[in-house]
Amino acid sequence: MSTNNLQSCKRKMFLHGQGRQSTSIDDLGLDILVYEILIRLPAKGVGRSKCVCKEWLSLLSTRHFAMMHCRHISTSYNQKFIAIGSRLCSVFPLSCEDSGPLLNSRILLPFEAPWNKVNILTSFEGLLCVCFRNTGKLVIWNPLTRAFKEVSNSNSRGLYKPKSDAIGLYVDKTDDYKLLHIKRRRGRMWVHVYSSMFDSWHKITFANKLRCWRGKPIWSNGTFCKGVLYFLVNCFIENKGVMLFGFDVESERFRLKTFPRFPHAYYDGNLVVVHKELHMFVTHGLPNWTVDLWRMEG
Known part of the structure; x- marks a missing residue:
């Protein structure tokens, strides 16, 4: 096998996890799990994650996590604007790239x-x-x-x-x-x-x-x-x-x-x-x- 092919096989084994032990979610560490993964979930996903265990419920219910989660999702592709009319409030996504019709959700x-x-x-x-x-x-x-x-x-x-x-x-x-x-x-x-x-x-x-x-x-x-x-x-x-x-x-x-x-x-x-x-x-x-x-x- 040539040197180039050997290096290519090593890269594939590394990327696909071959030749080493598999990693479970417990090996990630709580900090990585919370502040690198769960913080990226949408609000409904965070709500479902609180039902996993008492430890997750406690961590995801803190003011610090709520603030960090809000700051993480406050990006240009996730911004919205609100229009108030009658007893309903329409929420529109703010996207400069999408030229299609605006789809809105409504809340009371x-x-x-x-x-x-x-x-x-x-x-x-x-x-x-x-x-x-x-x-x-x-x-x-x-x-x-x-x-x-x-x-x-x-x-x-x-x-x-x-x-x-x-x-x-x-x-x-x-x-x-x-x-x-x-x-x-x-x-x-x-x-x-x-x-x-x-x-x-x-x-x-x-x-x-x-x-x-x-x-x-x-x-x-x-x-x-x-x-x-x-x-x-x-x-x-x-x-x-x-x-x-x-x-x-x-x-x-x-x-x-x-x-x-x-x-x-x-x-x-x-x-x-x-x-x-x-x-x-x-x-x-x-x-x-x-x-x-x-x-x-x-």
């Missing part, structure tokens, strides 16, 4: 509210922040499980006012999903953070010290990336242009970030996370619009 809205009064404000890792326009109440909703939590309380925290307020969803290092609510009333601003783990609000006391927050700036909702919740603030009414603020979720402090400079009189930006990096689409050059894509570095 779990909360008692007029469908035409429900606004989806933002999303993060499968969770949605929903506002009821008739009451202003904020709700965190998981469409997959149909679970929801009304976060407003008797102290008027969690009451949202369109065109004045801004919100952002994020997760901290303890895997606690939180909601940041920026509220502006009569020229003053308040910032509160809701913790889903403790089901409570607390106030960010130093927020009003920033002078540039006064007046009537237009705030975007937050975009979370690498431990920072980013907001774009349009202050053209006060001739300050557009500013970029970052809220560090661990220190709970706001900081002004660098915004690209443009020679044109008017420009606007939109934030998006691409491959776990913060990007910004900047529109400028009225009347002949130009759109640039910027990536934050450092």
